[in-house]
Amino acid sequence: MSAARLIAGLLLSCAPLAANCAAQVGPNTTALAPAKTIAIVGGKLLTVTHGTIDNGVVVMSGGKIIAVGPAGSTKVPGDAQVFDAKGMTVYPGLFDAETHLGLTEVASDQNSNDLAEPSDEIMPHMHVVDAFHAESVRIPVARLNGITNAIVAPASQDSIAGQDAVIQLYGRDRDSMLLGRDVALAMNFEGSVRRKANYDGPSKFPTTRMGLASQIRQVFLDAQAYEAEMQAAAKPDHKGPEHKRDLKLEALLPYLKGEKPVVLGAYESYEVEVAMGIAKEFHLKVILNHVTHAQDILDEIASYHVPVIVGPIYDAPSPDERYDAVYSLPAELQKRGVKIAFSSLGGSGDVRNLPYAAGYAVAYGLPYDEALKAITLNPAEMFGMGDSLGSLDIGKTANVVVASGDPLDVRSSVKQVFIDGAAVPMVSRQTQLRDEYMPLTQKKN
Amino acid sequence: MMAIASAPRGCVKLFAAAVLFMPLGLLAQAPESAPPADVVIKNATVMTVTHGTIEHGSVWLHNGKIAGVGTSVDAPSSAVVVDAAGKYVTPGIIDPHSHSALGDDVNEATSPVTPSMMMIDAFDNSDKALYQALAGGVTTELLLHGSANMIGGQAVVIKNKFGFSRDAMLFPNAPRSIKFASGENPKRVYGRRNELPSTRMGNFEVMRQAFEDAKAYMATWDAYNAKVAKGDKDAVPPKKDLKLEALADVLRGKLYVQIHCYRADEFLTEEAIAKEYGYKIRGFHHALEMYKVGDKIAPTGTGIATFADWWGFKDEAWDAIPWNAVMSMREGVTVALKSDSNDYVRRLNQEAGKMIHYGGATEEEALRMITLNAAWIIGVDDRVGSLDTGKDGDVVIWNTDPLSTYARVEKVYIDGDLFFDSSLAGLGTTHFHGVMHQAGFGGADDEEDEGDGQ
Numbered sequence: 001m002s003a004a005r006l007i008a009g010l011l012l013s014c015a016p017l018a019a020n021c022a023a024q025v026g027p028n029t030t031a032l033a034p035a036k037t038i039a040i041v042g043g044k045l046l047t048v049t050h051g052t053i054d055n056g057v058v059v060m061s062g063g064k065i066i067a068v069g070p071a072g073s074t075k076v077p078g079d080a081q082v083f084d085a086k087g088m089t090v091y092p093g094l095f096d097a098e099t100h101l102g103l104t105e106v107a108s109d110q111n112s113n114d115l116a117e118p119s120d121e122i123m124p125h126m127h128v129v130d131a132f133h134a135e136s137v138r139i140p141v142a143r144l145n146g147i148t149n150a151i152v153a154p155a156s157q158d159s160i161a162g163q164d165a166v167i168q169l170y171g172r173d174r175d176s177m178l179l180g181r182d183v184a185l186a187m188n189f190e191g192s193v194r195r196k197a198n199y200d201g202p203s204k205f206p207t208t209r210m211g212l213a214s215q216i217r218q219v220f221l222d223a224q225a226y227e228a229e230m231q232a233a234a235k236p237d238h239k240g241p242e243h244k245r246d247l248k249l250e251a252l253l254p255y256l257k258g259e260k261p262v263v264l265g266a267y268e269s270y271e272v273e274v275a276m277g278i279a280k281e282f283h284l285k286v287i288l289n290h291v292t293h294a295q296d297i298l299d300e301i302a303s304y305h306v307p308v309i310v311g312p313i314y315d316a317p318s319p320d321e322r323y324d325a326v327y328s329l330p331a332e333l334q335k336r337g338v339k340i341a342f343s344s345l346g347g348s349g350d351v352r353n354l355p356y357a358a359g360y361a362v363a364y365g366l367p368y369d370e371a372l373k374a375i376t377l378n379p380a381e382m383f384g385m386g387d388s389l390g391s392l393d394i395g396k397t398a399n400v401v402v403a404s405g406d407p408l409d410v411r412s413s414v415k416q417v418f419i420d421g422a423a424v425p426m427v428s429r430q431t432q433l434r435d436e437y438m439p440l441t442q443k444k445n
Numbered sequence: 446m447m448a449i450a451s452a453p454r455g456c457v458k459l460f461a462a463a464v465l466f467m468p469l470g471l472l473a474q475a476p477e478s479a480p481p482a483d484v485v486i487k488n489a490t491v492m493t494v495t496h497g498t499i500e501h502g503s504v505w506l507h508n509g510k511i512a513g514v515g516t517s518v519d520a521p522s523s524a525v526v527v528d529a530a531g532k533y534v535t536p537g538i539i540d541p542h543s544h545s546a547l548g549d550d551v552n553e554a555t556s557p558v559t560p561s562m563m564m565i566d567a568f569d570n571s572d573k574a575l576y577q578a579l580a581g582g583v584t585t586e587l588l589l590h591g592s593a594n595m596i597g598g599q600a601v602v603i604k605n606k607f608g609f610s611r612d613a614m615l616f617p618n619a620p621r622s623i624k625f626a627s628g629e630n631p632k633r634v635y636g637r638r639n640e641l642p643s644t645r646m647g648n649f650e651v652m653r654q655a656f657e658d659a660k661a662y663m664a665t666w667d668a669y670n671a672k673v674a675k676g677d678k679d680a681v682p683p684k685k686d687l688k689l690e691a692l693a694d695v696l697r698g699k700l701y702v703q704i705h706c707y708r709a710d711e712f713l714t715e716e717a718i719a720k721e722y723g724y725k726i727r728g729f730h731h732a733l734e735m736y737k738v739g740d741k742i743a744p745t746g747t748g749i750a751t752f753a754d755w756w757g758f759k760d761e762a763w764d765a766i767p768w769n770a771v772m773s774m775r776e777g778v779t780v781a782l783k784s785d786s787n788d789y790v791r792r793l794n795q796e797a798g799k800m801i802h803y804g805g806a807t808e809e810e811a812l813r814m815i816t817l818n819a820a821w822i823i824g825v826d827d828r829v830g831s832l833d834t835g836k837d838g839d840v841v842i843w844n845t846d847p848l849s850t851y852a853r854v855e856k857v858y859i860d861g862d863l864f865f866d867s868s869l870a871g872l873g874t875t876h877f878h879g880v881m882h883q884a885g886f887g888g889a890d891d892e893e894d895e896g897d898g899q
Contacts, residue, residue, distance in 0.1 A: 108758060317577070363851045441772050
């Protein structure tokens with residue numbers, strides 16, 4: 001795991017396009033050369049917003065897409081560096097709606113994990129940005145398969161686990177990769193959050209779902225009371241001691257005012273209904289998460305008119321369910337008009353496999369275009385970034401992927417990823433290990 | 446809907462499910478009526494694994510065996526004909542590493558040497574994991590002891606005839622396999638109790654000592670047998686010890702040795718111990734670092750059962766790369782893919798598809814990793830794993846290329862009998878009409894603790 005070796009590897013394997021292979025710093029670096037114009041020419045463009053363009057051109061400059069269209073009618077600037085994408089598929093960088101990128105390195109090594117602060121159930125003041133390790137080896141691994149943006153969220157062990165950040169998967173350090181801090185509140189209403197007694201220790205509240213619900217309601221009320229106190233203390237004629245900040249309660253305020261969304265995770269029908277009841281009581285702006293065992297209330301979920309991060313699609317159906325009960329869920333939600341997104345989390349999930357979760361949903365009824373949208377424009381819009389991410393449109397951030405074929409098919413290979421209009425070095429610790437040992441596969445008999 | 450209390454969800458590990466047994470599970474015992482003697486699946490893209498892909502091909506199943514594969518077959522006119530135009534046909538998928546349907550009894554983690562634990566004694570044939578795997582095209586599974594122990598128990602090989610009795614699901618006359626483990630798991634399980642082993646050197650010494658004990662045991666029996674051969678009527682036989690008997694069977698070459706092993710250095714140590722004590726290793730399981738020493742392991746004849754691209758969940762998986770399978774294959778090692786999970790077992794076809802992306806395997810090479818090579822690991826490659834005349838009629842019909850993300854299983858035949866048909870209402874099973882169980886062990890990943898649900 002030598003960082004020095006990684007950097008050396010990057011210097012030796014500059015992206016073939018960088019005309020002047022500028023000195024690059026760090027494992028997630030942006031090219032330090034001045035912004036130049038790159039034209040991706042001849043590929044099949046999956047624009048997401050305005051269909052497929054069979055022989056298309058995408059021009060990127062200053063970090064933005066400045067032109068998109070058919071080759072015949074889209075001008076390639078004279079000073080543009082041309083990337084030949086003939087025979088390839090070109091699409092917007094993928095957006096993973098929920099990851100733990102940068103919060104964990106080796107899952108079994110607690111020292112490398114900053115997934116959740118389990119000492120209490122209500123922890124809105126845990127900001128993932130304070131733990132996000134931009135230098136994580138997992139980030140280059142993920143972006144090599146075309147994931148350019150992600151929500152970084154805490155794990156679901158708490159009812160209110162913390163606040164999410166949104167990142168791009170390329171930048172010289174955390175500040176360069178961070179596109180937004182505290183963009184959403186991570187909330188969970190599911191059985192595993194309950195505290196259970198150890199065989200020889202006392203239980204600590206809450207140990208039941210009603211306990212969880214009551215605890216959430218109480219802290220929301222406390223936050224509202226705190227805000228009233230804060231406002232009273234701010235009045236010029238206020239007498240009495242200075243208002244003391246309560247970081248925990250303060251963290252809840254933007255969400256109680258509906259200014260930012262709450263990602264609300266629940267799996268079973270009754271959990272979804274209880275959680276939405278609380279959300280309605282406190283006028284939260286909700287993005288539902290999971291719902292993998294709520295097949296019998298799909299119409300009701302559609303009636304909430306909230307977006308849904310559906311999955312993991314690999315969640316196993318119950319013993320009385322048909323084998324495809326969860327595989328078909330994205331299609332069932334989408335056809336009821338629900339805006340869906342996918343995340344790579346779940347089971348043995350890995351961020352790089354995000355597109356295949358979407359592809360699997362296509363096998364079980366989700367229209368292809370909706371599947372692609374669910375890993376590009378939909379999550380971008382859900383988190384307030386629909387103007388800058390998620391499609392091949394003029395003015396958007398130039399996060400673009402070129403692959404050998406259909407992005408949702410496991411057999412396709414990503415050839416080049418562009419983030420902020422710069423060609424990302426297609427290198428990770430894994431490609432370096434591969435290249436180091438590749439000579440063993442070329443035996444001379 | 447949910448007749449059972451809900452299981453805890455959303456754990457960080459997301460691997461385990463709660464123990465939920467339905468004590469009154471009803472099981473169909475035998476098929477309601479015998480399957481047709483002849484079935485012909487015709488007009489499909491037939492992926493044989495051993496001799497290429499046949500466009501507009503047919504597969505003829507006769508009395509449970511493959512009787513013909515080709516552009517035309519000589520089946521009798523009485524054959525049931527399945528028109529598979531536009532579909533793909535493959536051999537049934539084989540999973541050489543599963544802990545499905547073993548309840549939460551995957552690890553007898555009370556001692557690091559437990560070779561006489563027989564996994565068949567824990568096998569629950571109505572576990573939903575078998576059904577979900579069947580719906581993913583899996584027809585044969587090697588159900589293994591977990592990796593808590595240096596020398597674990599003996600596996601059971603099953604055919605996924607969901608709905609049949611336990612006995613009817615056993616793969617007839619399959620070779621006996623035994624599960625060893627190395628690396629982090631045994632030393633973590635016993636180390637945290639302050640027991641031997643708590644280090645890798647402790648791990649390997651426990652193995653060596655076990656074999657020394659076995660040799661001493663075998664010597665007492667050899668001495669007794671010699672006396673009997675000389676006509677000694679007063680000879681007293683030594684006590685039969687199941688554990689030492691099982692270890693002796695390893696040394697006698699009666700067991701296929703399957704070793705959970707990740708690291709390059711540990712492959713070398715395991716092969717050295719095997720050489721010292723005179724047994725062969727059939728397969729290294731996980732083997733995520735095989736790409737580093739595949740050229741040295743290939744001549745030993747040991748194959749691997751590995752993951753497509755799962756990595757980084759513990760230190761010994763940190764150097765895992767998704768090119769491992771294809772690189773190891775090119776270094777001369779027999780490579781199979783495995784699930785080691787109730788989740789992956791449902792979509793091994795996609796794991797194989799990844800091999801095309803990672804290292805440029807051909808579709809045939811990729812498919813082989815989840816069929817014939819997996820059968821070889823288990824030792825049943827003479828009977829399953831390819832579409833060849835004379836092999837068992839274990840065949841899957843897919844709606845499209847099985848290696849793509851869009852593939853769905855339409856029909857599964859095992860021994861020429863239809864066990865799954867996705868066009869049927871309900872579960873899609875043809876022989877199962879009972880209530881499924883759900884094992885406590887999620888069979889997820891490699892984190893095999895004492896089966897305590899986490």
